[in-house]
Amino acid sequence: MKAAVVRAFGEPLVIEERPDPEPGPGQVRVRVEASGLCHTDIHAAHGDWPVKPSPPFVPGHEGVGLVEKLGEGVTHLAVGQRVAVPWLGTACGRCEHCLSGWETLCEQQVNTGYGCDGGYAGKMLARADFAQPVPDGVSPFDAAPLTCAGVTTYKALKVAGVRPAQLVAVSGVGGLGHLAVQYAKIAGATVAAIDVTDEKLDLAAELGADILVDARKDDVGEVLKRYGGAHAAIALAVDEAAFSAVHSGLRRGGKLVMVALPAHGTVRLPIFDTVLGGTSVIGSIVGTRQDLAEVFQLHAAGRTRVIHEIRPLESVNESIEAVLRGEVKARIVFDLGAHR
Numbered sequence: 001m002k003a004a005v006v007r008a009f010g011e012p013l014v015i016e017e018r019p020d021p022e023p024g025p026g027q028v029r030v031r032v033e034a035s036g037l038c039h040t041d042i043h044a045a046h047g048d049w050p051v052k053p054s055p056p057f058v059p060g061h062e063g064v065g066l067v068e069k070l071g072e073g074v075t076h077l078a079v080g081q082r083v084a085v086p087w088l089g090t091a092c093g094r095c096e097h098c099l100s101g102w103e104t105l106c107e108q109q110v111n112t113g114y115g116c117d118g119g120y121a122g123k124m125l126a127r128a129d130f131a132q133p134v135p136d137g138v139s140p141f142d143a144a145p146l147t148c149a150g151v152t153t154y155k156a157l158k159v160a161g162v163r164p165a166q167l168v169a170v171s172g173v174g175g176l177g178h179l180a181v182q183y184a185k186i187a188g189a190t191v192a193a194i195d196v197t198d199e200k201l202d203l204a205a206e207l208g209a210d211i212l213v214d215a216r217k218d219d220v221g222e223v224l225k226r227y228g229g230a231h232a233a234i235a236l237a238v239d240e241a242a243f244s245a246v247h248s249g250l251r252r253g254g255k256l257v258m259v260a261l262p263a264h265g266t267v268r269l270p271i272f273d274t275v276l277g278g279t280s281v282i283g284s285i286v287g288t289r290q291d292l293a294e295v296f297q298l299h300a301a302g303r304t305r306v307i308h309e310i311r312p313l314e315s316v317n318e319s320i321e322a323v324l325r326g327e328v329k330a331r332i333v334f335d336l337g338a339h340r
């Protein structure tokens with residue numbers, strides 16, 4: 001099988017031929033059909049974060065494909081079944097977080113494409129209990145971006161407790177943001193979409209955003225305050241300054257949900273405004289298996305649209321550059337060819 005491998009941080013990925021991996025007990029081998037390029041994969045390949053993966057590794061946590069081989073003891077999945085292999089590759093199932101519905105906070109978790117090889121490959125291994133069945137009628141190319149971009153933004157809106165009649169600011173309309181806009185609309189909110197390219201703002205409008213804010217020329221905080229301020233601001237732009245900008249547009253009692261992970265990111269917050277305004281800042285990391293099941297269910301019901309550009313895995317390095325230049329409409333999804 002072929003795989004795109006990070007051999008050293010900051011170096012181009014290398015396409016390698018590797019032997020098919022053998023599933024151990026509790027694992028399955030998946031023949032990958034589609035694999036999304038999340039901005040997190042770029043952070044991984046660059047070694048951007050304090051906790052780093054160990055090269056060589058295969059990135060990718062939006063891999064979707066067909067179960068090809070069952071490891072010992074796997075009884076609830078069948079060969080030929082379509083599954084998605086998300087960032088939460090496995091968790092302990094026993095700690096307070098796992099037991100209280102917060103498995104995404106488990107300290108023992110292993111992350112796909114980071115702590116173990118991921119979906120930029122023709123075949124991959126998955127822990128069967130964390131491989132998410134994809135409902136019939138959801139194409140692998142739609143399922144891939146939903147597996148991280150979808151579940152992450154769906155969860156961020158849940159964490160913000162968004163209700164109808166609220167104003168939600170979505171800062172960054174990329175892979176994550178184009179789905180965030182849609183989940184906020186499904187929740188009944190008025191949506192202000194913020195970005196720095198005309199294409200992303202046009203896309204946000206097409207997906208139902210009510211207010212468009214061009215952060216290149218508009219003062220984000222001022223525009224949001226003109227509408228009374230945001231009840232929730234979902235920070236998805238890979239830019240520190242964008243966090244402070246959208247924070248300044250919160251209304252009293254509003255919540256900033258931090259999702260993007262710019263390298264070495266820190267945010268300075270005004271204490272006075274935070275105290276008197278009773279605002280909160282919340283970190284939000286992906287979503288649980290149940291969240292992902294809900295995301296797939298919404299898509300199968302025709303409630304969301306996934307915007308993707310399908311490319312071969314061999315284009316991985318140009319594709320990463322295109323994401324960094326902001327030239328991708330929403331999500332790049334690699335075609336691993338298994339569906340043909």
Ligand code: NAD
Pocket residue numbers: 037038039040041043148149152171172173174175176177194195196197200215236237238239241242258259260261262284285286287323326330
């Ligand atoms: P992306 O590159 O597809 O999208 C980023 C968007 O931000 C682009 O549309 C870009 O034009 C826009 N942008 C850049 N500067 C801006 C600014 N100043 N103001 C407004 N918009 C601006 O990236 P993505 O795949 O959507 O990922 C976004 C971030 O979220 C990454 O840092 C990624 O690692 C992180 N992430 C976090 C989680 C989590 O669980 N917390 C999950 C997935 C991804």
Ligand code: ZN
Pocket residue numbers: 038039040041061087148149
């Ligand atoms: Zn991701």
Ligand code: ZN
Pocket residue numbers: 091092093094095096097098099103106107108
């Ligand atoms: Zn745990």
